[in-house]
Amino acid sequence: MDHRHRPVLPRPERPVPGGIPPVTASPSATAATQARPAVVRTTDYHTAGEPFRIVSEDLPAIPGDTVAERCATAIGPGGSGTAPRRGALDDVRRMLVQEPRGHAGMYGGFVVPADDDGAHFGVLFWHKDGYSTACGHGTMALGAWAVDSGRVAAPADGDAEVRIDVPSGRVTATVHRAEGHTTGITFRNVAARVAARKVPVATSVGIAEVDIAHAGACYASVAARDLGLAVTREDLPALTRAGLEIRTALASHPATWHPDGPLLSGVYGVILYEELPDTPLGAHQRNVTVFADGQIDRSPCGSGTSARLALLAEDGRLGPGEDLLHESVVGTVFTGRWKGEGVTEVTGTAYRTGEHAFSVDAHDALGAGFLL
Known part of the structure; x- marks a missing residue:
C-alpha cells in the first residue's frame, strides 16, 4: 500500500485539539x-x-x-x-x-x-x-x-x-x-493496521514523508534524519516542534479517521525514529514519540511500537515471530513482536x-x- 498525496501544509488556525473531533x-x-x-x-x-x-x-x-x-x-x-x-x-x-x-x-x-x-x-x-x-x-x-x-x-x-x-x-x-x-x-494490543504511506507534510525544517498507522490510537511516523534531526536529548526541542507541526497539519487528513468513530480518530502521537543496526532477531530503531500538546514519551511508546511493527511488516522487514528492538530517547527498551494479521506484542518492565x-x-x- 502506497498512498501518495500533495504536501499537507500547516493550518493557519489551530485545529480541534489532538485532531480528534x-x-x-x-x-x-x-x-x-x-x-x-x-x-x-x-x-x-x-x-x-x-x-x-x-x-x-x-x-x-x-x-x-x-x-x-x-x-x-x-x-x-x-x-x-x-x-x-x-x-x-x-x-x-x-x-x-x-x-x-x-x-x-x-x-x-x-x-x-x-x-x-x-x-x-x-x-x-x-x-x-x-x-x-x-x-x-x-x-x-x-x-x-x-x-x-x-x-x-x-x-x-x-x-x-x-x-x-x-x-x-x-x-x-x-x-x-x-x-x-x-x-x-x-x-x-488491539489490531494494528497501516492507513497511509509517504504522506508529504510541510514543516519548518522541510518536507516530511509521513506514514500513518492505527494501533489503538493513530500514530504518524517519520524518519528523524529526513528532517535533519537525530533522536537525542539535544534535539528534543526541535523534535518536539516538528512533531507538533506534523500533528497539526494532519488534523483533518482522512487516513487519521477510524471506522469506529471520532473517539479513535485523529493523530494521537507523532513518532520520530532513526534506524540502528539490525539485531539477529530483527530490526532495531530508536524513537521519540510526541503526543498531546507537546508531551514526550520517556519510554519507547507501547502502542506506538505496535504501529511501528505494522509498518515494518508491510515493508517486509519483519515477518511473523520476528522482533523489533525499540529504544527510547532515554535509552530504555521495549521488544516488539509481529505475530501476523495485525496482532502485535510488546514486552517491557514496570516498577x-x-x-x-x-x-x-x-x-x-x-x-x-x-x-x-
Missing part, C-alpha cells in the same frame, strides 16, 4: 455535579521511564455501559481528547497531573469496571492535556499493579494474564514471574515508585494545580 455524550452523563474527593489515593509506577499514576478508588461516578462510553463521559459533551470539559472527574485528573503534585510529563489512569466478565477491569488513560484511547506503557504498569496488589492471582514462577478493557478495545498484559518477582510484562494520598487545602490558591 468532539465526542458526543449525554449532558446527564457528566460527573460535573459531584464534588472532587477530599483525598485521592494513587499507586505510581514507571514503565521504561514513563510514569503511570493509578487511581482505583473514591472516584466520582462515571456513567456508561462500556469503557469507551465512560471515556466519552470523562471528555464531556463537545469536548475532545486534548480539550475535555470541566467536571469533578476531570478536576481529579488536573490535580494529579499538574504541578505541584504532577508535572507536564505525567501520565495515569482511572480504574473502572470492565465491559463484561471477560476482563478483570477497565481503565481510562489520561495525561496533562486530557484522555487517550490507548496506552501500552500504562497497560504494562497496570498488569504489574494487578499482580502486586493481589487483584489478579499470579504464580511465583510462570505467567499471569491480566485482561483489561480500554477505550480502543480489550488488551492483555501477561506478567512474567520468577522466584516471586515480576521480571517483565508483555502487552498484546512501583510509590503510593500517595493527595489532598487540596481549601485556602490554597494553587490547589487545583498549574502547568509551566
Whole structure:
C-alpha cells in the first residue's frame, strides 16, 4: 500500500485539539455535579521511564455501559481528547497531573469496571492535556499493579494474564514471574493496521514523508534524519516542534479517521525514529514519540511500537515471530513482536515508585494545580 498525496501544509488556525473531533455524550452523563474527593489515593509506577499514576478508588461516578462510553463521559459533551470539559472527574485528573503534585510529563489512569466478565477491569488513560484511547506503557504498569496488589492471582514462577478493557478495545498484559518477582510484562494490543504511506507534510525544517498507522490510537511516523534531526536529548526541542507541526497539519487528513468513530480518530502521537543496526532477531530503531500538546514519551511508546511493527511488516522487514528492538530517547527498551494479521506484542518492565494520598487545602490558591 502506497498512498501518495500533495504536501499537507500547516493550518493557519489551530485545529480541534489532538485532531480528534468532539465526542458526543449525554449532558446527564457528566460527573460535573459531584464534588472532587477530599483525598485521592494513587499507586505510581514507571514503565521504561514513563510514569503511570493509578487511581482505583473514591472516584466520582462515571456513567456508561462500556469503557469507551465512560471515556466519552470523562471528555464531556463537545469536548475532545486534548480539550475535555470541566467536571469533578476531570478536576481529579488536573490535580494529579499538574504541578505541584504532577508535572507536564505525567501520565495515569482511572480504574473502572470492565465491559463484561471477560476482563478483570477497565481503565481510562489520561495525561496533562486530557484522555487517550490507548496506552501500552500504562497497560504494562497496570498488569504489574494487578499482580502486586493481589487483584489478579499470579504464580511465583510462570505467567499471569491480566485482561483489561480500554477505550480502543480489550488488551492483555501477561506478567512474567520468577522466584516471586515480576521480571517483565508483555502487552498484546488491539489490531494494528497501516492507513497511509509517504504522506508529504510541510514543516519548518522541510518536507516530511509521513506514514500513518492505527494501533489503538493513530500514530504518524517519520524518519528523524529526513528532517535533519537525530533522536537525542539535544534535539528534543526541535523534535518536539516538528512533531507538533506534523500533528497539526494532519488534523483533518482522512487516513487519521477510524471506522469506529471520532473517539479513535485523529493523530494521537507523532513518532520520530532513526534506524540502528539490525539485531539477529530483527530490526532495531530508536524513537521519540510526541503526543498531546507537546508531551514526550520517556519510554519507547507501547502502542506506538505496535504501529511501528505494522509498518515494518508491510515493508517486509519483519515477518511473523520476528522482533523489533525499540529504544527510547532515554535509552530504555521495549521488544516488539509481529505475530501476523495485525496482532502485535510488546514486552517491557514496570516498577512501583510509590503510593500517595493527595489532598487540596481549601485556602490554597494553587490547589487545583498549574502547568509551566
